[in-house]
Amino acid sequence: MDEALSACQYVLMNDAANPIKAVLGAGLGAAAAHNRRAVIDAIRVNGPLSRADLARATRLAKQTLSNIVEELETSGLLVACDPVTEGRGKPATPYDLAPMGALSVGVQIDRTVARTVVMDLRGAVLSRRDAPLRSRDPEAGLKLVTRLLADTRAALAPDVRGRIVGLGIAMPGPFGPDAPATRDDYTMAHWRGAGLAAQLHAATGLEVALQNDAAAAATAERLTGRAHGLRDVVCLYLGYGLGAGLILNGELYGGRHGDAGEIGMIPLPGSDTLLEHQVALAGFCETFAVPMADPRMFARIEAVLTRGGPALDAWIDRAAAGLGWVAQMLALVTDPQAVILCGTAPRPLLERLTQAVNAAAPRVALQLGHADPWVVAMGAAAEPIARNFDPKYAALLKS
Amino acid sequence: MDEALSACQYVLMNDAANPIKAVLGAGLGAAAAHNRRAVIDAIRVNGPLSRADLARATRLAKQTLSNIVEELETSGLLVACDPVTEGRGKPATPYDLAPMGALSVGVQIDRTVARTVVMDLRGAVLSRRDAPLRSRDPEAGLKLVTRLLADTRAALAPDVRGRIVGLGIAMPGPFGPDAPATRDDYTMAHWRGAGLAAQLHAATGLEVALQNDAAAAATAERLTGRAHGLRDVVCLYLGYGLGAGLILNGELYGGRHGDAGEIGMIPLPGSDTLLEHQVALAGFCETFAVPMADPRMFARIEAVLTRGGPALDAWIDRAAAGLGWVAQMLALVTDPQAVILCGTAPRPLLERLTQAVNAAAPRVALQLGHADPWVVAMGAAAEPIARNFDPKYAALLKS
DNA sequence: ATGATTAAGTCCACCTACTGGACTAATAAT
DNA sequence: ATTATTAGTCCAGTAGGTGGACTTAATCAT
Numbered sequence: 001m002d003e004a005l006s007a008c009q010y011v012l013m014n015d016a017a018n019p020i021k022a023v024l025g026a027g028l029g030a031a032a033a034h035n036r037r038a039v040i041d042a043i044r045v046n047g048p049l050s051r052a053d054l055a056r057a058t059r060l061a062k063q064t065l066s067n068i069v070e071e072l073e074t075s076g077l078l079v080a081c082d083p084v085t086e087g088r089g090k091p092a093t094p095y096d097l098a099p100m101g102a103l104s105v106g107v108q109i110d111r112t113v114a115r116t117v118v119m120d121l122r123g124a125v126l127s128r129r130d131a132p133l134r135s136r137d138p139e140a141g142l143k144l145v146t147r148l149l150a151d152t153r154a155a156l157a158p159d160v161r162g163r164i165v166g167l168g169i170a171m172p173g174p175f176g177p178d179a180p181a182t183r184d185d186y187t188m189a190h191w192r193g194a195g196l197a198a199q200l201h202a203a204t205g206l207e208v209a210l211q212n213d214a215a216a217a218a219t220a221e222r223l224t225g226r227a228h229g230l231r232d233v234v235c236l237y238l239g240y241g242l243g244a245g246l247i248l249n250g251e252l253y254g255g256r257h258g259d260a261g262e263i264g265m266i267p268l269p270g271s272d273t274l275l276e277h278q279v280a281l282a283g284f285c286e287t288f289a290v291p292m293a294d295p296r297m298f299a300r301i302e303a304v305l306t307r308g309g310p311a312l313d314a315w316i317d318r319a320a321a322g323l324g325w326v327a328q329m330l331a332l333v334t335d336p337q338a339v340i341l342c343g344t345a346p347r348p349l350l351e352r353l354t355q356a357v358n359a360a361a362p363r364v365a366l367q368l369g370h371a372d373p374w375v376v377a378m379g380a381a382a383e384p385i386a387r388n389f390d391p392k393y394a395a396l397l398k399s
Numbered sequence: 400m401d402e403a404l405s406a407c408q409y410v411l412m413n414d415a416a417n418p419i420k421a422v423l424g425a426g427l428g429a430a431a432a433h434n435r436r437a438v439i440d441a442i443r444v445n446g447p448l449s450r451a452d453l454a455r456a457t458r459l460a461k462q463t464l465s466n467i468v469e470e471l472e473t474s475g476l477l478v479a480c481d482p483v484t485e486g487r488g489k490p491a492t493p494y495d496l497a498p499m500g501a502l503s504v505g506v507q508i509d510r511t512v513a514r515t516v517v518m519d520l521r522g523a524v525l526s527r528r529d530a531p532l533r534s535r536d537p538e539a540g541l542k543l544v545t546r547l548l549a550d551t552r553a554a555l556a557p558d559v560r561g562r563i564v565g566l567g568i569a570m571p572g573p574f575g576p577d578a579p580a581t582r583d584d585y586t587m588a589h590w591r592g593a594g595l596a597a598q599l600h601a602a603t604g605l606e607v608a609l610q611n612d613a614a615a616a617a618t619a620e621r622l623t624g625r626a627h628g629l630r631d632v633v634c635l636y637l638g639y640g641l642g643a644g645l646i647l648n649g650e651l652y653g654g655r656h657g658d659a660g661e662i663g664m665i666p667l668p669g670s671d672t673l674l675e676h677q678v679a680l681a682g683f684c685e686t687f688a689v690p691m692a693d694p695r696m697f698a699r700i701e702a703v704l705t706r707g708g709p710a711l712d713a714w715i716d717r718a719a720a721g722l723g724w725v726a727q728m729l730a731l732v733t734d735p736q737a738v739i740l741c742g743t744a745p746r747p748l749l750e751r752l753t754q755a756v757n758a759a760a761p762r763v764a765l766q767l768g769h770a771d772p773w774v775v776a777m778g779a780a781a782e783p784i785a786r787n788f789d790p791k792y793a794a795l796l797k798s
Numbered sequence: 799a800t801g802a803t804t805a806a807g808t809c810c811a812c813c814t815a816c817t818g819g820a821c822t823a824a825t826a827a828t
Numbered sequence: 829a830t831t832a833t834t835a836g837t838c839c840a841g842t843a844g845g846t847g848g849a850c851t852t853a854a855t856c857a858t
Contacts, residue, residue, distance in 0.1 A: 035424045
């Protein structure tokens with residue numbers, strides 16, 4: 001990921017001779033912006049809230065909240081619900097996030113398919129669209145993705161098209177300079193040099209953010225899933241490979257290059273296999289001779305699961321051992337509130353793995369999250385929503 | 400760690416019936432407080448800076464900075480340096496952190512010893528003090544620590560005594576409810592229930608913060624060591640056990656209970672040893688029959704090192720393998736800018752381990768940090784300085 | 799030497815966004 | 829009917845960052 005695209009707390013003065021590294025200052029405007037985010041977040045986490053509730057929750061003055069809510073309502077981000085009377089006193093008017101208050105487009109670029117999703121402020125999916133992709137040809141792929149995005153936007157009612165706040169892209173990582181250079185279909189490394197984000201920005205005019213698929217899945221899990229409203233969460237993502245999205249201090253943690261959570265590449269001590277080989281779908285498909293490019297791959301995996309048998313049991317045991325181990329390890333490293341397993345994988349498989357892991361009575365139980373081919377695309381779409389509307393440190397600083 | 404003692408972004412309304420979880424709002428005052436922190440941090444990271452430099456770096460108006468600098472100068476936190484003329488224009492007056500501008504006391508409570516350190520705003524150590532401790536007896540230990548702290552403060556000049564901003568405590572973790580209950584000398588688990596922080600707060604009247612030793616070491620490394628000015632750092636800490644302090648997004652990351660980084664307890668897959676048994680000082684002392692309670696333990700370890708021999712080589716190899724593995728793993732998980740090894744251990748041992756790890760050409764080279772019996776105490780003292788003067792999210796929010 | 803240019807820092811009037819208290823509105827308990 | 833309680837508005841006040849004009853002190857060009 002371009003560093004410029006990630007939130008950047010320290011700013012290097014480009015004074016050439018004398019670069020000064022410093023945290024940006026905070027001004028009135030930044031505080032105001034933050035307070036709007038805090039309101040939206042509070043409503044997303046708690047459901048509809050009245051101005052009085054919001055004032056208490058944020059510790060801001062009633063008046064301040066009155067102003068903010070009014071402003072958000074007129075700009076179409078909040079809608080008033082019916083007044084509710086609870087005990088004595090004047091009935092409160094709760095406000096909820098406006099359906100379509102803001103829209104976001106997400107695109108997942110995967111080995112064999114591109115998927116787009118349109119999501120609104122509440123995290124509701126408004127439309128889905130996909131198209132087969134040949135991962136060997138990024139040029140043609142880019143064209144296809146561009147067209148898919150154009151179609152996706154064209155299908156929106158003209159009056160809401162202007163409410164799109166950004167484009168999220170998700171694809172397999174890692175993106176940093178240390179990423180392995182093997183340019184095969186599996187890692188999709190040859191897509192990355194292409195300035196994908198810049199090109200899609202040019203093609204769409206939208207603000208663009210690039211995440212790896214595990215980070216995207218965690219973003220989805222945070223906006224609409226099990227990680228909703230939690231502060232510290234490990235979100236394991238099982239797809240072709242294995243990754244983790246880390247939510248730390250209430251924000252997705254990316255690290256220096258956005259490559260945090262690349263746990264698939266952890267070497268198992270005392271052997272030269274990688275964790276990923278033992279746990280992810282690629283290994284499953286290899287073991288059970290399911291062709292990964294097959295559009296009916298999910299159905300075939302489910303068939304293997306229902307058929308059962310000792311080979312399957314053995315695979316599950318081995319995978320659960322690896323998964324349980326990495327879950328415990330990440331729990332020790334990050335001391336989280338929850339560990340979630342989600343994935344682009346058939347739900348029965350994730351269910352079975354979750355049960356197998358939890359059967360070993362780990363310190364932190366594994367929770368089952370989204371098991372859906374669309375998680376990553378949803379997470380991609382969730383990113384611009386989070387970027388624009390979630391409270392975060394960077395939103396409190398200048399510029 | 401009491402959750403109340405850790406920075407808490409989400410606040411639970413104690414409305415009993417209807418708890419609302421929300422991020423606090425931001426006000427004028429919080430922004431002002433943040434800007435003061437940003438100034439102090441910028442000077443700490445870059446060295447003396449003029450008002451103009453600071454204005455550019457923080458993107459605040461010249462005037463704003465003039466006000467802030469004046470205020471910080473009169474409150475004794477900054478001092479003007481001699482004006483420097485650089486090319487054309489009026490010479491700039493750089494400001495530096497005032498020696499003794501603020502003081503902090505740190506106490507390390509270890510298995511056999513208690514150490515106190517007084518540190519100033521710049522991270523300079525003003526005094527050290529230690530006393531032997533019998534870890535079996537927390538009651539007597541608490542008295543001893545209290546006396547040690549009283550002595551430490553009494554030895555300060557009366558006019559600076561009022562400048563103490565807090566008391567940092569560091570001791571072996573973990574602190575969370577999942578911590579193993581074995582109450583032996585090694586884990587010091589029986590110290591933890593004692594409400595240590597609360598009691599020392601009562602005894603000293605100072606604001607108290609409790610960290611595990613690895614977190615403290617990372618805090619020291621951040622204020623005065625290799626992690627200075629970096630945003631994402633893994634700091635491995637080798638003492639009796641092995642731990643990690645994680646600096647993520649420029650702040651020490653603690654997790655739910657302040658137990659993040661407890662990597663010593665990671666089980667090595669396919670065996671039932673813990674990582675710690677392979678890497679830390681406890682294992683070394685056992686292997687080479689060095690009594691851990693011996694006050695001359697360091698010298699004896701160094702003797703083993705200089706003597707050398709195949710047993711030593713084997714131990715180093717095994718430890719370096721474990722250390723290198725965990726360093727790589729944490730680098731994959733957190734995608735950091737640097738991985739640092741520090742410890743309460745003889746410098747030659749850490750040097751040798753660092754070399755052995757780097758000989759294997761890891762993706763991220765291990766850097767040698769503080770190797771000093773006083774790191775943890777220094778880190779304990781650094782915490783209140785960081786808490787009061789480092790820019791952080793929480794400082795921008797209400798109350 | 800003298801004036802032009804550049805940069806640091808001050809002065810001062812201004813603006814923005816949060817604040818606190820008085821006030822109104824609507825409901826429940828007595 | 830009266831009182832208590834809570835939601836929400838009105839309005840004047842305040843804190844703190846802002847922007848532009850101005851002063852000071854250096855270098856550079858002539």
